[in-house]
Amino acid sequence: MAKNEAQHVEQFCDTTVGADVVVVTDTGSTDGTPELLRKRGVVVKEAAILPWRFDTATNVALANVPADIDVCVKLDLDERLSPPAGESWRDAIEAAWRGKTSQ
Numbered sequence: 301m302a303k304n305e306a307q308h309v310e311q312f313c314d315t316t317v318g319a320d321v322v323v324v325t326d327t328g329s330t331d332g333t334p335e336l337l338r339k340r341g342v343v344v345k346e347a348a349i350l351p352w353r354f355d356t357a358t359n360v361a362l363a364n365v366p367a368d369i370d371v372c373v374k375l376d377l378d379e380r381l382s383p384p385a386g387e388s389w390r391d392a393i394e395a396a397w398r399g400k401t402s403q
Contacts, residue, residue: 301361305377306331312377313340318390321369324377325361327352333377371397 302324305312316322323343326334334344345364349357358374365372371393375381381389 301325301327301357302329302333302337302377303327304329304331304333306333306336308377309333309336309340311380312375313337313342315380315389316375318388319373321366323361323364323366325357325364327357 303326306329313322321343322341323345324334324337325345325347326337327347327349334346337344343364345361347357347360347364349360362372362374373381373389373393383389383392
């Protein structure tokens with residue numbers, strides 16, 4: 301999820317290269333964050349969380365993940381994926397993935 305994170309959009313999009321889909325739930329940005337994300341191919345859903353509750357916003361954001369996604373990595377826009385040296389983040393996750401995992 302994001303709100304007024306325009307300064308982090310480029311690095312966030314760069315770190316998520318390789319994902320089947322990137323979905324961001326915007327909770328009321330006024331700095332152009334949704335537009336910048338869309339320009340980079342991110343699926344943006346918008347939601348008003350009033351009164352603000354982090355847990356509610358997180359649940360709304362997770363509900364926006366397509367049902368056919370097996371693995372969801374929750375990142376804030378100012379976070380970066382750090383795979384082992386010489387490995388892509390996706391390769392690292394796929395190597396650790398065990399089917400039929402529920403958490």
